Amino acid sequence: MNPNTVIVRFETVAEQTAGPVRRIVGFAHARDLFGLLDSADLEANPRSAKAGPVTDSILESITETPETFVFKTKGILVGASSYEKLQRNRYRLSFENTKIEGILDGGHNTLALGTHILMRALGDNAIKRKIRTWSNFKDLWEEHRDEIEELRARKTSHDDYDADALDFLVPLEILVPSDLEDEESTEAFNSSLLSICSARNNNVQLTLETKAAKKGFYEVLRSALPKGIEKRVExxxxxxxxxxxxxxxxxxxxxxxxxxxxxxxKLLPQNIYRNKGECAKLFDELMSRDDVSKATDGEYTREVYSKQVVSALKLAGALPKLYDKIYRDFPEAYKANGGKFGNINVVKIAGNMRTQPTTYFTEEEVDYSYPDGLIMPLVYGLKALIEVGDDGTVDWATDPEEFLDEHLAVIVRKYRPVLDAFRFDPQKVGKNEGSYDLIYDAFETQLERQSA
Known part of the structure; x- marks a missing residue:
């Protein structure tokens, strides 16, 4: 959150303490949550908010029944490692680590609340159509800050005061350390904060990938990806x-x-195509190991430190671009071996399509669209180009792009019998272990010949 300090005011409030956690819970008027919306992001929330039926329903409740809205929503959950109790039911919250502090749950409520205020500030309900994600909302909130400030500045005694926009109540729950003076208690609070957050969000069935992202397991891979691809990943x-x-x-x-x-x-090669759920599960298990990652920010988030695993993830950062290269070059490699790629029944020619086909990761225009089951064994074959060093780290034995430029046509010639045997059925090709073994051997053979 930025800035890292915000003041919120409750209309009614109570405090409850159990172990290292103090819960400050009550109702707050929408007009007293502007500061939270100014500074809030959803980094600490395992899920990002997205406009849709959920936010539409919340907006409808705010508009049609503002007096009972407070009883129709679970509200907003906020976590802060430092706070100060002020007068008149006000609290100053300080967020020291935005990975685990901030809005922990209630992202859709926050998005709907902010959207409602934006519509009122601008006098334009159509602005809602521009808001699809939390980042869209934050951009518009910053763009129209002057109008928002004007709405915020209106006094209840003014004729133009918008009670419908500002007076309805919102449930607000804030979790803070039970004893700020006790270092052990504060540390226990930080350790428990994300597990509380995860448990609250378990009610909506968080995906394994979302939980892994929250734990920090994807950070090395994320930093290894080209920026253009990294920004496109959910x-x-x-x-x-x-x-x-x-x-x-x-x-x-x-x-x-x-x-x-x-x-x-142990992962069967064909499972990178047919069982990505297992890939995610095994990835989570591997990254959770103490010889691979260590705890940070309490016991919930972890940092991958194994130099062997880090080296592999850095290579993985190059694979999306190589995947797209194979997707783009495979048709020409097939045609170089006497095949007519456009005649394959699962292949669509760009000229016959309404929209221009592109590669999956880099969005480069291509001449054909076809299921990726046909190329997954070729993508897996890149494994043969990876060597293990004396220290256990991995690296490319040769430049993979140059290797593909020189050898892909030869490898596809060896691949052709598999494609013919399965009649170019992408499901059968992509799920057959023999396809992967054959292509791995073909890559390995070409690498040996290149090195001879």
Missing amino acids: WKSNDGGDVKVRDLIALSWIPLTKLELEDMP
């Missing part, structure tokens, strides 16, 4: 990204399975 639920994080996690097992760590999970 790292947690409702982020709005076009690229699913489990697709990246599945690809990451290509270099991860080269590692020679003890008790490495």
